[in-house]
Amino acid sequence: MNCFDIMGPVMVGPSSSHTAGAVRIGRVARALAGQQPVRAVIRLHGSFAKTYRGHGTDRAILAGLLGFNPDDERIRISPRLCREAGLDYTLQQVTLPGAHPNTAIIELACSDGRQTIVQGASTGGGRILIESINGLDVSFRGEYHTLVISHRDAPGVISRVTRQLAERHINIATMKVFRSFRGGTAVMIIETDEQIDPAVCDNIKHLTGVSQAIWIEPVMF
Amino acid sequence: MLSYQSIQELIEAAVEQDQCISDVVLADQAAALEQDPENLIQTMLQRLEVMRQAVEKGLADAGPSPSGLSGGAASSLRQALDKQQSVLDPVLVQVMAKALAVAEVNAKMGRIVAAPTAGSCGIIPGIVLTVGELQSISDRQIALSLFTASGFGLVIANRASLSGAEGGCQAECGSAAGMAAAAAVELMGGTPEQSAHACAIALKNCLGLVCDPVAGLVEVPCIKRNAGQAASALAAAEMALAGITSAIPVDEVIEAMKDVGNQMSVTLKETAAGGLAMTPTGQAVDARLTEDAASHLD
Numbered sequence: 001m002n003c004f005d006i007m008g009p010v011m012v013g014p015s016s017s018h019t020a021g022a023v024r025i026g027r028v029a030r031a032l033a034g035q036q037p038v039r040a041v042i043r044l045h046g047s048f049a050k051t052y053r054g055h056g057t058d059r060a061i062l063a064g065l066l067g068f069n070p071d072d073e074r075i076r077i078s079p080r081l082c083r084e085a086g087l088d089y090t091l092q093q094v095t096l097p098g099a100h101p102n103t104a105i106i107e108l109a110c111s112d113g114r115q116t117i118v119q120g121a122s123t124g125g126g127r128i129l130i131e132s133i134n135g136l137d138v139s140f141r142g143e144y145h146t147l148v149i150s151h152r153d154a155p156g157v158i159s160r161v162t163r164q165l166a167e168r169h170i171n172i173a174t175m176k177v178f179r180s181f182r183g184g185t186a187v188m189i190i191e192t193d194e195q196i197d198p199a200v201c202d203n204i205k206h207l208t209g210v211s212q213a214i215w216i217e218p219v220m221f
Numbered sequence: 222m223l224s225y226q227s228i229q230e231l232i233e234a235a236v237e238q239d240q241c242i243s244d245v246v247l248a249d250q251a252a253a254l255e256q257d258p259e260n261l262i263q264t265m266l267q268r269l270e271v272m273r274q275a276v277e278k279g280l281a282d283a284g285p286s287p288s289g290l291s292g293g294a295a296s297s298l299r300q301a302l303d304k305q306q307s308v309l310d311p312v313l314v315q316v317m318a319k320a321l322a323v324a325e326v327n328a329k330m331g332r333i334v335a336a337p338t339a340g341s342c343g344i345i346p347g348i349v350l351t352v353g354e355l356q357s358i359s360d361r362q363i364a365l366s367l368f369t370a371s372g373f374g375l376v377i378a379n380r381a382s383l384s385g386a387e388g389g390c391q392a393e394c395g396s397a398a399g400m401a402a403a404a405a406v407e408l409m410g411g412t413p414e415q416s417a418h419a420c421a422i423a424l425k426n427c428l429g430l431v432c433d434p435v436a437g438l439v440e441v442p443c444i445k446r447n448a449g450q451a452a453s454a455l456a457a458a459e460m461a462l463a464g465i466t467s468a469i470p471v472d473e474v475i476e477a478m479k480d481v482g483n484q485m486s487v488t489l490k491e492t493a494a495g496g497l498a499m500t501p502t503g504q505a506v507d508a509r510l511t512e513d514a515a516s517h518l519d
Contacts, residue, residue: 013327
């Protein structure tokens, strides 16, 4: 923690958890979709569902889907900006037993038909936790440069990926692997200290056993 | 390197080096962040500018918040000031009007500096901008005083909490008042010890203050608590500058604040399950907003 964590961040109000954190969940969802979505279904749980109007949680998530930062004053008018950008959205309430009170599930469809479903929680002070991607349980906070790699659960895939990073002197801060079942689909979450060159991401995408690789910039302040 | 585990550490470092607390904190943070001190000052100046813009916007905009629960308080106070209808000294009214303005901008989804939180964002701008104008202090000096406020805030964060969910409103608006009082003393040319006493007095005057937001929104009573705690911060600074000391040292007051927060019922810590949130009016507002939220879902 430093002086700017205390005298800051600069943000659009009213709430770090219900507004700033919600923008970040939207930003991560957009990044995972890989492009501007054309359709979004936003499901709000708990306190998010109850207080979203007063806290502008819906507008915050939509602003995140447009790629805005938590200090962008256009958050307030994001529903109109979404319509102008051709992003059609639906807002729903959902009850998720055991989930964090500030949880949202965002279902995105892109113009190429590809679907992305992200579940995230705003855990306080604007910090977030991404908990699930396309039905697979994951866990990351968006505080680092993050690589989200969809792959097949098979020997050697992880080493092929990490070799790409090692060769470019990219240091791995944390790494977690989640799989559906043995030999099934899996997701690798790699957090790095260095920025990841899009070319590296592209190389990883074409490795044997890898189906998708997405680089997410840090979404914290 | 400073540990930010006690205010005493900040005072000793300042006295030893014959400097202001802001100089000590700035030098330490520049070293910790591996940056030129001038860069840090520029960043703080930018934050000061965001504070100033929020004040101007809030004073000019009398419209309601999205929930309809708040809005127009800063504008009302400013009008009273313009008509010279104040009971209080105009300086204190200005402090309160600015604090209300920033807190209302926050409620209306405007841009603010969390200082230290969004819920308490009006107190520090209200104090430093008013004292700055009153004494014709340069923006650079005001920005420096925000390093003093940050240093005090870091200690409170480390030793207690700055979060309403953990420590009640005393931890949010109370901490902001303590930080603002310390900064005000430095802006007025007081000593590091006087800054510490001012922080202690401001914190002592709000020990036990609960966080009981109506319908869970950062509006009622948060916005007016920003004005109240800003006034309290100025009163604490005035007392400290007059040489009044806190019988309980500031570090012990911070410990006491933590202890009180721990003993506080969870219903009074940002859960909207006690206090003003549970009054008949508070519950009626909650019911209305819950219904309104449901009606806008597909």
